[in-house]
Amino acid sequence: MPIHNEDIARAFDEIADLLEIDEANPFRVRAYRNAARSVRELGRELADMVAAGEDLTELPAIGDDLAAKIEQMVKTGHMQALDKLHRRLPAGLEPLMQLPGLGAKRVAALYRKLGIDGLAALRRAADAGKIRLLAGFGEKTEARILEALAAHRESEHRILRRTATAYAEPLVAWLRRADGVREVVVAGSYRRGRETVGDLDILVAAADGERVMQHLLAYDEIGEVLSHGHTRTTVLLRSGLQVDVRVVPRKSFGAALHYFTGSKGHNIAIRRLGQQRGLKINEYGIFKSDRRLDGNDETDVFKAVGLPFIEPELREASGEIEAARRHRLPHLIEADDLRGDLHMHTTATDGHADLRRMVLAARDYGLEYVAVTEHSQHLHMVHGLDAKRLLAQIDEIEELGEEIDGITILKGIEVDILENGDLDLPREVLSHLDLVIGAVHSHFDLPQKHQTARILRAMDAPCFSILAHPTGRLLGEREAYAVDMERIVEHARDRECFLELDAQPQRLDLDDRHCRLAREYGVLVAIDSDAHRPEDFANLADGVIQARRGWLQAEDVLNTRRLSELRRLLRRTMA
DNA sequence: GCCGTTTTCGGCCCGACTGTTTTCAGTCG
Secondary structure, three states, X not given: OOOOHHHHHHHHHHHHHHHHXXXXXXXXXXXXXXXXXXXXXXXXOHHHHHHOOOOHHHOOOOOHHHHHHHHHHHHHOOOHHHHHHXXXXXXXXXXXXXXXXXXXXXXXXXXXXXXXXXXXXXXXXHHOOOHHHOOOOOHHHHHHHHHHHHHHHHOOOXXXXXXXXXXXXXXXXXXXXXXXXEEEEEOHHHHOOOOEEOEEEEEEEEOOHXXXXXXXXXXXXXXXXXXXXXXXXXXXXXXXXXXXXXXXXXXXXHHHHHHHHOOHHHHHHHHHHHHHOOOEEEOOEEEEXXXXXXXXXXXXXXXXXXXXXXXXXXXOXXXXXXXXXXXXXXXXXXXXXXXXXXXXXXXXXXXXXXXXXXXXXXXXXXXXEEEEEEEEOOOHHHOOEOHHHHHHHHHHHHHHHHHOOOOEEEEEEEEXXXXXXXXXXXXXXXXXXXXXXXXXXXXXXXXXXHHHHHHHHHHOOOOOOEEOOOOOOEOOOEXXXXXXXXXXXXXXXXXXXXXXXXXXXXXXXXXXXXXXXXXXXXOOEEEEOOEOOHHHHHHHHHHHHHHHHOOOXXXXXHHHOOHHHHHHHHHHHOO
């Protein structure tokens, strides 16, 4: 079994948990957690770096000791340090740490005083009322543990950013109506543009916090109040979505917005920089020996540590601070930079509106060009096009193109990549088109080697312009299939074809790391709506956010090109 | 255990809320 970065990160996190239960030096514990974060944020596989003999101590938060542990895990599949800890502390303790309300101290007490060594034992003790009798515990803590155990069954769930927007917007509007409220912004991972969010962090600028909180508690959608103070209140909406609302004075809004936007790793790095300059940075401002310097505006925080403004989408502690220091931050793409869309469907296959309505919707959205890209025959379920129907659609598109002004309709197809890497329609038919999008819609479970070879072979077909939704993931439903993305990106560069960032909210692949990889290799990314309905062109905005998370500039994106330039680039893929 | 414009030792981000405490520890973000 190949070892992935996530396996290593989990091992480090588990060591941190067990060490903390064992009352080890808290900074040693933190070192493991920092390393886990660093490994997760790394764009490349550690196993590959080890194979290439690279120096892992170059990576942030990895020193000689942890580099050796990574190497050991990659080579043997085990980390002895973790195995050793497991001989002294049951493996069942680590899941206990994941329950809200339980940390190392309490887990240690439960284990040492009551012999609780896992979730099952915890439930038995809580049911029997034994926990409330422990020093430092009480009835409320015991009740909270029982609740946490019940919630644990439903497991952690993150929701699509798009779904979160539907909850966030009315709540923000509600909070704006509270007396004395100056500003309301959704911060956290939502503001950083993560494709899924676990909760909403809403920041409010107002003088009277308690007044805002009273207004919040009157919101119709609130299911439960988890905690309530005058600067911070946490509630669960009826939908189950957790919302943290924080109120700060207007003069602290910038510092608070920076702090609550995160990411955690980014904040820690910024505060460290501040510390080196003798500054204390918190959500209330920037301080030098208790004298407040600034904090009105988010840029104050960056200025204080000698950096230019860093866009929220970049704040993942994945090189943005170093890039800012060297003035190498990308000038990120904006939604207005897109001139067209290269992937959409109509009622000819699985779309919900006919060709005319879809094209008019694209024009209304402000696009200069749009490509019609139906599924091909292999997808029987959606009545995919065979050669005859495709040729008929080409005629239909040309007729409509004559008739409609203000937008150019390109002729394309989303052709299936068959199991052996062949395309689902012959070259003679595809060559009538302006572009060919290839996509995997079957055999998702091939081993990585085969899946990668299959896709590389498809990219070598004479007519192949863009690889659609390159990992096939459906967030919350289906994992990405196993592919070596670096090889695919490299091949796209050599083949002079393109990779898609599918902007459907549950797809959004390429993801941020893959976008950065494409940019490194100089492969242009197509941000496509994959629209099936007129309103789906709005997906493009979500795609742009993901592209920004992937450090893409307008020049890195295929469909920011003018039509003439786009046609030139596409023609090369159809030779 | 990591790290370095305080550089091989001595630091390590920082504040709010809860519960159980009678002045604060534990947890969380």
